[in-house]
Amino acid sequence: MTLRDVDPGGSIASRWERRRAELELVGPVRRRRHHVLVVGAGLAGASAAATLSELGYRVRCLTFHDSPRRAHSVAAQGGINAAKNYQNDGDSIERLFHDTLEGGDFRSRESNVYRLAEQSACIIDHAVAQGVPFAREYGGHLANRSFGGALVSRTFYARGQTGQQLLLGAYQALAKEAAAGGVTLLARREMLDLLVVDGRARGVIARDLVSGALEVHVADAVVLATGGYANVYFLSTNAKASNATAIWRAHRRGAAFANPCFVQFHPTCLPAAGEHQAKLTLMSESLRNDGRVWVPLRPGDDRRPDAIPEAERDYFLERQYPRYGNLVPRDLASRAAKAVCDGGRGAGPGGRGVYLDLAEATQRVGAGMLRERYGNLFDMYEHITGDDPLRVPMRLAPAAHYTMGGLWVDYDLMSTIPGLFVVGEANFSDQGANRLGASALMQGLADGYFILPYTIGDYLADARLAPVAEDGAETRAALAEVRARLETLLALQGRRTASDFHRALGRVLWDACGLERSREGLAKAIDEVAALRESFWEDVTVPGGTGELNQELERAGRVADFLEVGELMCRDALAREESCGSHFRVEHQREDGEARRDDAGFAHVAVWMPPKSRSASGASATHAIGAASSATSSTTCGRTPRCSRPWIASMKVWWHQVSPPWPSTATAGRASAEPAASWSTVARTGRCRE
Numbered sequence: 179m180t181l182r183d184v185d186p187g188g189s190i191a192s193r194w195e196r197r198r199a200e201l202e203l204v205g206p207v208r209r210r211r212h213h214v215l216v217v218g219a220g221l222a223g224a225s226a227a228a229t230l231s232e233l234g235y236r237v238r239c240l241t242f243h244d245s246p247r248r249a250h251s252v253a254a255q256g257g258i259n260a261a262k263n264y265q266n267d268g269d270s271i272e273r274l275f276h277d278t279l280e281g282g283d284f285r286s287r288e289s290n291v292y293r294l295a296e297q298s299a300c301i302i303d304h305a306v307a308q309g310v311p312f313a314r315e316y317g318g319h320l321a322n323r324s325f326g327g328a329l330v331s332r333t334f335y336a337r338g339q340t341g342q343q344l345l346l347g348a349y350q351a352l353a354k355e356a357a358a359g360g361v362t363l364l365a366r367r368e369m370l371d372l373l374v375v376d377g378r379a380r381g382v383i384a385r386d387l388v389s390g391a392l393e394v395h396v397a398d399a400v401v402l403a404t405g406g407y408a409n410v411y412f413l414s415t416n417a418k419a420s421n422a423t424a425i426w427r428a429h430r431r432g433a434a435f436a437n438p439c440f441v442q443f444h445p446t447c448l449p450a451a452g453e454h455q456a457k458l459t460l461m462s463e464s465l466r467n468d469g470r471v472w473v474p475l476r477p478g479d480d481r482r483p484d485a486i487p488e489a490e491r492d493y494f495l496e497r498q499y500p501r502y503g504n505l506v507p508r509d510l511a512s513r514a515a516k517a518v519c520d521g522g523r524g525a526g527p528g529g530r531g532v533y534l535d536l537a538e539a540t541q542r543v544g545a546g547m548l549r550e551r552y553g554n555l556f557d558m559y560e561h562i563t564g565d566d567p568l569r570v571p572m573r574l575a576p577a578a579h580y581t582m583g584g585l586w587v588d589y590d591l592m593s594t595i596p597g598l599f600v601v602g603e604a605n606f607s608d609q610g611a612n613r614l615g616a617s618a619l620m621q622g623l624a625d626g627y628f629i630l631p632y633t634i635g636d637y638l639a640d641a642r643l644a645p646v647a648e649d650g651a652e653t654r655a656a657l658a659e660v661r662a663r664l665e666t667l668l669a670l671q672g673r674r675t676a677s678d679f680h681r682a683l684g685r686v687l688w689d690a691c692g693l694e695r696s697r698e699g700l701a702k703a704i705d706e707v708a709a710l711r712e713s714f715w716e717d718v719t720v721p722g723g724t725g726e727l728n729q730e731l732e733r734a735g736r737v738a739d740f741l742e743v744g745e746l747m748c749r750d751a752l753a754r755e756e757s758c759g760s761h762f763r764v765e766h767q768r769e770d771g772e773a774r775r776d777d778a779g780f781a782h783v784a785v786w787m788p789p790k791s792r793s794a795s796g797a798s799a800t801h802a803i804g805a806a807s808s809a810t811s812s813t814t815c816g817r818t819p820r821c822s823r824p825w826i827a828s829m830k831v832w833w834h835q836v837s838p839p840w841p842s843t844a845t846a847g848r849a850s851a852e853p854a855a856s857w858s859t860v861a862r863t864g865r866c867r868e
């Protein structure tokens with residue numbers, strides 16, 4: 179199996195243009211004959227499905243939500259980046275490219291990032307044309323604010339509802355196409371497996387979540403737009419239903435998984451209040467435009483914030499990172515917050531938070547202006563905590579938020595399974611080891627509106643696709659596996675709920691594979707997760723049956739997958755012997771506590787393969803093609819703390835071969851179906867484009 183390299187190379191600024199020029203086209207009449215299945219109808223999926231239909235493809239779009247408008251994208255608050263330079267403050271495509279690379283601690287794929295920066299401006303134009311009500315200046319120009327990791331204001335926003343407004347734009351495009359007959363929209367369908375025929379993705383097995391019926395959806399190409407997996411931690415800022423099942427099942431069918439341990443912890447969330455909490459709430463990073471972050475100078479100081487005089491406060495972000503101040507990238511802000519809390523200076527009950535104080539901004543611009551900018555965030559905060567943020571500093575803490583890891587894709591956004599494309603948060607491609615704020619919406623919409631619609635044509639133009647029978651051998655086998663797994667879950671009749679296992683998994687991961695990771699902690703966590711998984715397949719209880727609405731059954735299936743994803747995350751974190759971006763290994767830090775990257779050894783994407791992709795001889799595959807770049811230099815840029823080192827922007831792809839001890843779904847579903855020891859076969863076997 180080979181990782182396809184379709185990056186055209188050469189000057190980075192002209193790569194996408196050149197790639198587009200060489201892509202094969204599908205004529206309008208042939209497009210009408212091609213069926214494309216899009217799984218997911220958040221920003222990435224809805225934009226992709228609508229655009230493909232506008233081009234003339236016949237699209238079927240599945241979502242487990244009851245409407246695309248309920249996708250997790252609706253929660254995005256703060257904004258979307260674009261290199262428009264409306265503020266005339268020095269922004270450019272080049273600068274957005276550099277900020278994103280630097281924000282990702284030089285672990286992103288440069289070609290994709292450059293293309294993303296180029297496309298950013300088109301997204302805003304497109305959304306404005308759709309009627310998305312971005313905030314405007316008094317004179318009518320679109321307004322901007324700043325986000326972490328940037329010294330310019332390039333974030334477009336619609337109060338604190340940017341995701342919702344953008345999703346309404348994408349949804350109306352999708353609804354228009356559905357009404358015109360180009361898109362068949364199927365809500366309340368959960369993809370439970372990928373259908374691979376003759377080595378190509380040819381559809382999915384889905385469950386109708388209302389009737390419980392299993393369905394086969396056949397297509398010429400499949401697009402996964404199923405979001406991120408931060409809910410693996412149980413407590414996260416993600417919508418409660420967000421999960422990893424679609425990408426994990428595709429992984430088990432042979433799609434490579436890249437950088438699973440790169441998870442972003444957002445610094446401005448409400449601290450966890452207790453054991454029975456089901457999710458965490460985000461307060462948008464945009465608040466760091468006006469809020470100053472501080473903790474008491476003295477450990478154990480439990481006075482109310484207004485009783486702590488100015489001289490006894492530590493504005494630690496402004497002190498540690500004077501250039502960016504409160505707008506440092508999220509990984510740095512989160513880790514700094516953890517450090518002060520660990521040092522006994524955390525704010526509020528339990529010492530788990532830091533203050534975000536709007537007093538200075540209130541004096542500077544007035545409460546009315548702040549309400550205009552952040553009104554709904556203030557309402558949400560007050561609703562939950564009972565405090566008015568304009569009177570009492572907000573108390574915030576880091577929480578699991580976004581997954582930079584995901585299915586590996588090439589420059590065309592195709593996974594290692596031909597015909598399987600992955601867009602939005604579900605892929606790994608653009609954000610490196612840490613995503614900058616307001617860049618996820620940008621990526622999802624660039625993928626869906628402007629990249630995939632071109633690249634999928636190149637695949638369809640060339641592919642010789644025989645018709646797939648819905649009752650063919652591969653389909654029947656995949657259906658039987660899905661059915662057996664559901665029945666196994668129902669038959670176990672154990673003593674613990676799926677949520678109970680999920681909560682336990684979250685604790686293990688938060689402690690060992692969270693803001694800080696250590697060799698010892700990760701090794702222990704791998705054993706703990708494996709034990710938890712084994713216990714799950716013996717002791718989980720799922721009431722009800724398969725042929726009906728059964729949310730416990732849905733949950734159990736998702737938790738079973740999280741129990742496998744969690745272990746892979748720990749394996750990946752253990753293998754990456756460096757600190758970079760969100761991945762902080764205590765063994766790899768400088769004297770001042772900052773992350774120590776190892777560019778010589780680890781400037782690569784860690785690509786994990788499931789055992790099925792082993793060669794027939796059982797030997798590890800040995801080829802790996804870099805999504806490499808020639809945009810390298812060895813100058814010192816010195817712009818952020820992590821930039822005081824040589825700029826090494828090149829990237830190498832390593833091939834890891836793993837044999838996870840996941841349950842065999844065709845049989846009883848026991849974790850012991852494969853020995854845990856086989857995990858240790860992780861091998862670095864290939865390297866190219868060094």
Ligand SMILES: Cc1cc2nc3c(=O)[nH]c(=O)nc-3n(C[C@H](O)[C@H](O)[C@H](O)COP(=O)(O)OP(=O)(O)OC[C@H]3O[C@@H](n4cnc5c(N)ncnc54)[C@H](O)[C@@H]3O)c2cc1C
Pocket residue numbers: 217218219220221222223240241242243246249250251252253254255256257258259340341367368369370403404405406415416417420421423424460462579580601602603604615616617618619620622
């Ligand atoms: C609270 C919060 C605030 C955020 N704010 C910002 C922000 O201001 N700016 C920014 O850039 N980013 C922000 N982000 C990140 C951003 O919202 C997400 O990365 C982005 O919306 C993901 O979009 P998506 O289309 O890839 O996935 P999603 O919006 O998660 O959509 C996933 C879709 O896939 C479907 N699906 C999933 N699995 C299956 C399955 N097995 N079968 C069928 N359907 C399935 C779901 O039903 C859904 O339709 C925020 C994130 C959070 C949590």
